[in-house]
Amino acid sequence: MPAARESLLDAAYTALARRPWAAVRMVDVAAAAGVSRQTLYNEFGSKEGLARALVRREADGYLAGVERALAVHTDPRERLAAIAEWMTSAAHGNPLVRAMLTGCWSERLPAPTLSAVPSTSAVPAQRRADGPLPSPADFVSLVRDRAVTAVAGPVPTKAEAAELARVCEVVVRLSLSCVAAPPGEGGVAELVRQALPRPVR
Known part of the structure; x- marks a missing residue:
C-alpha cells in the first residue's frame, strides 16, 4: 500500500521535526x-525499519534533486554550480x-546502521530500505x-574523463565543506565558479 507507506513516512518526518527520534512513538506516527x-x-x-525507510527515502529525494539541478542548465559550469547550491540547501x-x-x-535523529540488515518484509520498498544505506x-x-555524466558531452578521451571526474569531485567536496561552514557573499555557487577551470571541459 504505497499511499499508506508515504503517509507514514511523512508522519514520521513531521514527528522528528518536533521531538527527538527516541521520543517518537509508533502509535503516534500511525x-x-x-x-x-x-x-x-x-x-x-x-521502529528501526521505519527509521531505515525514512533515511532511504530522504537519500533518494536528495539524489533526485541532484538530477534536477543538473538538468536546469546546459553550460557545464552552471550545472556544477547548480548541484553545489542544491547540496548545501x-x-x-x-x-x-x-x-x-x-x-x-545528532542524538535527536535516528541513526540506522549503514550495513544491510536481515529483512523478512514482504514489502519490496522495505526490503530495499533494509539493504545497505549510502x-x-x-x-x-x-x-x-x-x-x-551530465557534463561530459560527446565521448571524452580517457584523460579528459579522468580530469572531469577530478573536477567534479572537487566541486562535490567543496560543496560539502560549505555544509559545515557556510560561505560568505555570493554563496557556494560563486565559490564553485571561481574554483572551476576555464573551460570545464
Whole structure:
C-alpha cells in the first residue's frame, strides 16, 4: 500500500521535526498518518525499519534533486554550480540529509546502521530500505558520477574523463565543506565558479 507507506513516512518526518527520534512513538506516527498501528508494523516491521525507510527515502529525494539541478542548465559550469547550491540547501533544510552527507548524527535523529540488515518484509520498498544505506563517501561518488555524466558531452578521451571526474569531485567536496561552514557573499555557487577551470571541459 504505497499511499499508506508515504503517509507514514511523512508522519514520521513531521514527528522528528518536533521531538527527538527516541521520543517518537509508533502509535503516534500511525495516528498522524490515519492508519492503524498494525499497518505501520506490517509496512516497516519495527521502529528501526521505519527509521531505515525514512533515511532511504530522504537519500533518494536528495539524489533526485541532484538530477534536477543538473538538468536546469546546459553550460557545464552552471550545472556544477547548480548541484553545489542544491547540496548545501538540501543539507541545511533537512537534518537527515545533513547527517547522511556528513556522517554526524545528532542524538535527536535516528541513526540506522549503514550495513544491510536481515529483512523478512514482504514489502519490496522495505526490503530495499533494509539493504545497505549510502555512507558519506558513497554520496560523494554518486553525485560526482552523476555530474560527470551530465557534463561530459560527446565521448571524452580517457584523460579528459579522468580530469572531469577530478573536477567534479572537487566541486562535490567543496560543496560539502560549505555544509559545515557556510560561505560568505555570493554563496557556494560563486565559490564553485571561481574554483572551476576555464573551460570545464
